[in-house]
Amino acid sequence: MTRIEAIETDNRASAPRPVALTIAGLDPSGGAGVIADIRTFVALECFPTAAITSVTFQNTKGVFGAENLSAETVRAQVLPIVEQYQVACAKTGMLPTRKIVVEVARLFRETNLPAPVVDPVIRSTSGYQLVEEEALRALVEEMLPLARVVTPNIPEAERLTGLRITDEDGMRQAARAIREMGARAVLMKGGHLYGTASGSERLNREAIDILDDEGRLTIFRSEWIDAEMRGTGCILSAAIAAYLGEKMSLEESIGEAKRFTGEAIRKASKSNWAAKSYDV
Ligand code: PLP
Numbered sequence: 544m545t546r547i548e549a550i551e552t553d554n555r556a557s558a559p560r561p562v563a564l565t566i567a568g569l570d571p572s573g574g575a576g577v578i579a580d581i582r583t584f585v586a587l588e589c590f591p592t593a594a595i596t597s598v599t600f601q602n603t604k605g606v607f608g609a610e611n612l613s614a615e616t617v618r619a620q621v622l623p624i625v626e627q628y629q630v631a632c633a634k635t636g637m638l639p640t641r642k643i644v645v646e647v648a649r650l651f652r653e654t655n656l657p658a659p660v661v662d663p664v665i666r667s668t669s670g671y672q673l674v675e676e677e678a679l680r681a682l683v684e685e686m687l688p689l690a691r692v693v694t695p696n697i698p699e700a701e702r703l704t705g706l707r708i709t710d711e712d713g714m715r716q717a718a719r720a721i722r723e724m725g726a727r728a729v730l731m732k733g734g735h736l737y738g739t740a741s742g743s744e745r746l747n748r749e750a751i752d753i754l755d756d757e758g759r760l761t762i763f764r765s766e767w768i769d770a771e772m773r774g775t776g777c778i779l780s781a782a783i784a785a786y787l788g789e790k791m792s793l794e795e796s797i798g799e800a801k802r803f804t805g806e807a808i809r810k811a812s813k814s815n816w817a818a819k820s821y822d823v
Contacts, residue, residue, distance in 0.1 A: 560588055562788075564594070590628075617647065625656060639673060659690055661690035691787065697717075772808050772811040
């Protein structure tokens with residue numbers, strides 16, 4: 544069977560859509576995980592495909608548990624996808640067990656999947672530990688070297704490096720440390736930097752993210768949008784993957800993905816809807 548780029552074309556463009564793959568957890572309530580990824584892929588005109596690593600139980604109030612799938616089940620979802628499609632871009636999210644991490648790394652090594660955007664998911668905002676300790680160690684050993692870019696937030700970077708990050712300089716050091724652990728590029732997300740800010744400090748906040756791409760630094764500054772919204776890390780990493788699938792450079796992909804995620808957060812902040820999710 545020959546691989547095809549996508550089975551769908553839309554009405555506006557006759558070119559086939561890039562096929563995008565997410566390997567991540569299912570949040571059945573739709574705020575995070577593969578549902579957020581798929582919405583992002585569709586909004587950015589990719590053809591979405593997904594392999595689920597874990598079925599979580601959650602809503603806006605918290606995460607109440609999860610049932611992790613076996614590594615074999617994850618592999619069995621991905622193989623038919625790569626057999627049929629030429630996947631143009633990929634991301635990984637919640638990889639909850641060591642066995643799943645090892646299997647996912649093997650899939651990226653042994654098939655022609657493109658280098659993924661690796662979102663090193665560890666905990667939910669509500670504090671639930673989504674991945675086992677051993678999975679985190681395996682993520683560093685197995686997935687960092689395969690990633691096009693790794694996208695930690697500050698708590699994740701602190702866990703991965705053991706560093707304490709309190710300012711922009713700390714973000715640069717952490718990005719470099721994660722790169723030295725084996726990643727080609729690191730997008731260090733600063734959204735949690737001023738988590739305790741209040742009053743005028745909070746109003747003047749900027750969202751600062753630092754890209755360290757093989758030692759070349761790019762600093763992204765944008766307006767901070769004060770909104771409670773889940774799944775922003777999922778949306779950002781899926782959007783970076785989608786833009787990479789359109790053959791944009793990493794730097795451009797991140798710039799566009801930040802704009803897209805900012806718009807999603809802005810919409811959610813204006814919405815009275817309890818789920819504080821975004822609609823596409
Ligand atoms: N659930 C799943 C399946 C996720 O992948 C993630 C984050 O990536 C979360 C929950 C956590 O989302 P939040 O940080 O918005 O709580």
